Amino acid sequence: MVKEEQIEAIVREVLRRIDREDIKLNEDKHQLGVFDKMEDAIEAAKDAFEKFSNMTLEDRERFISEIRKATLENARVLAEMGVKETGMGKVEHKVLKHQLVAKKTPGTEDLKTQAWSGDKGLTLVEMAPFGVIGAITPSTNPSETIICNSIGMIAAGNAVVFSPHPGAKRVSNFAVDMINRAIIRAGGPENLVVSIKEPSINTTNAMIKHPDVKLLVATGGPEIVKIVLSSGKKAIGAGAGNPPVVVDETADIKKAAKDIIDGCTFDNNLPCIAEKEVIAVEKIYRDLLDEILKQGVYKLNALQISKLENLVLMDGKLNKKLVGKDAKVILDQIGINVSDDIRCIICETDEDHPFVMEELMMPILPIVKAKNIDDAIRIAVKAEKNNRHTAHIHSKNIDNITRYAKAINTTILVKNAPSYAGIGFGGEGFTTFTIAGPTGEGLTSAQTFTRMRRCVLADGLRII
Structure with a gap:
């Protein structure tokens, strides 16, 4: 007699195989919005923008609603594809990231109109689209960034051309196809969101230089941000970070330990906001370490x-083959065998250790002892390296938090929570995967992708 558990297992396996076949079919057929040539992609986006320009805010919101729905329906497929293609991160965490993007990326409600009325008439300032946006996306959060950017850019009234990371082209183009099909189902134009089948540095440069691309948005490392900033066009750059977390003597030590490891290990430390190094004051250093050791870590x-260090930083350069890998996989390469429940590698180091000063994007967490809060702030500022990205603190002392916030000067500061609270997961506020520290826009949303237009009516429509 077949047991109920065996039936459930068989059903799950059949569904898994069906899902895999659906993915293959989607990739084999013509993908909407995915082009062989960058010039053709840009031309198609330009044509779509012209049609889109005649549509209403209600139309935009209807398209976005369908994109959100499609993202939720495909969250697991996108997550599994992303992990399989890039070899980075965790499926369950990527599912949560896609759900977050679908639910908490702002739409047209983010656009605000300003008005001035007086004796001389009425003046309006409204948020207008740029037209065709060129967006460069990373391999660490590929489909998440594409979906998040698409919602914001469409809400702002733009079309968008994506140049995805070559190492994540399959999942990126799957997302582009999904978005196009959602827009068309909702009555929108084809090719409002486009991409390139075989992305490369040459296709990216062609996009950057193309005269029909009016705004550039780069989410990735410092090199690509420098390229777009030197383009001569309006550019938004979301660069790297190296977020420190400070723990002082007033913190809830047990909660701080759990929050730090939960944040550091989320998607194997791929998010740019994740805790990268801990600086703890001497008074609670040992207590914090003891609590951290209870969180499924290996010291x-x-x-x-x-x-x-020799494995992760080969010849002083980051070993990209280990980025986003499980702690177990990394430890195995230095001859340490651990169980699957080990999710983080803990290292006690000094403040100048490469693990502290370099952004690893791996579940490796260096812990540094500081003399006091002033010393901890000094070390944190040095480790953050003026990236102006993200920092964290666990403290109940408002004065310490305030001093740290002023000194660290980051776009995001998370207090007494895991890092992901900073983008709305377990915290208030909207989400984004393009955090523009270098160019100052901060957490990007629909209004970020607009230009201000002023309309003045002199001596009229003043009804008072």
Whole structure:
């Protein structure tokens, strides 16, 4: 007699195979919005923008609603594709990221009109689209960034041309196809969101230089941000970070330990906002470490730290093959076998150790002892390296939090919570995966992708 558990297992396996076949069919057929040539993609987006320009805000919101629905329906497919293609992150965490993007990325409600009325008439300032936006997306959060950007850029009235990271082209173009089909189902134009089948540095440069691309948005490392900033066009750059987390003697130590490890290990530390190094004041250092050791971590000794450094930073350069990998996979490469429940690698280091000063994007967490809060703030500022991205603190002392906030000067500061609260997951506020520290826009949303237009009517429509 077949047990109920066996039936459920068989059903799950059949559904899994069906899902895989659906993905293959989607990739084999013509993908909407995905072009062989960048010039053709831009031309198609330009044509779509012209049609889109005659549509209403209600139309925009209807398209966005359908994109949100499609994202929720495909969250697991996108997550599995992303992990399979890039080899980075965790499926369950990527599912949550897609759900977050679908639910908390702002739409047209983010657009605000300003008005001045007086004896000389009425003046309006409204948020207008740029036209065709060129967007460069990373391999760390590929489909999440494409969906998030698409919602914001469409809400602002734009069309968008994506140049995805070559290492994530399959999942990126799957997302582009999904978005186009959602827009068309809602009565919108084809090719409002487009991409390139085989992205490369050459296709990216062609997009950057194309005269019909009016705004550039780069989400990635410092190199690509520098390129768009030197383009001569309006550019929004979301660069790298190296977020420190400070813990002082007033913190809830047990909660701080859990929050830090939860944030650091989320999607294997791929999010740019994730905790990258801990600076704890001497008074609670040992208590914090003891609590962290209860959170499913493996603590290295000095010899093991040296071996890990040689593996992770080969010849002083980040070993990209290990970015976003599980802690178990990384430890295995230095001869340490651990169970699957080990989610983070803990290292006690000094403040100048490469693990502290370099953004690893791996579940490796260096912990540094500071003399006091002033010393901890100094070390954190040095580690953050003026990226102006994200920082964290666990403290109940308002004065300490305030001093830290002023000194660290980051776009996001998370207090007494895991890092992901900073983008609305377990915290208030909207979400984004394009956090523009270098160019100052901060957490981008629909209004970020607009230009201000002023309309003046002199000596009229003043009805008082």
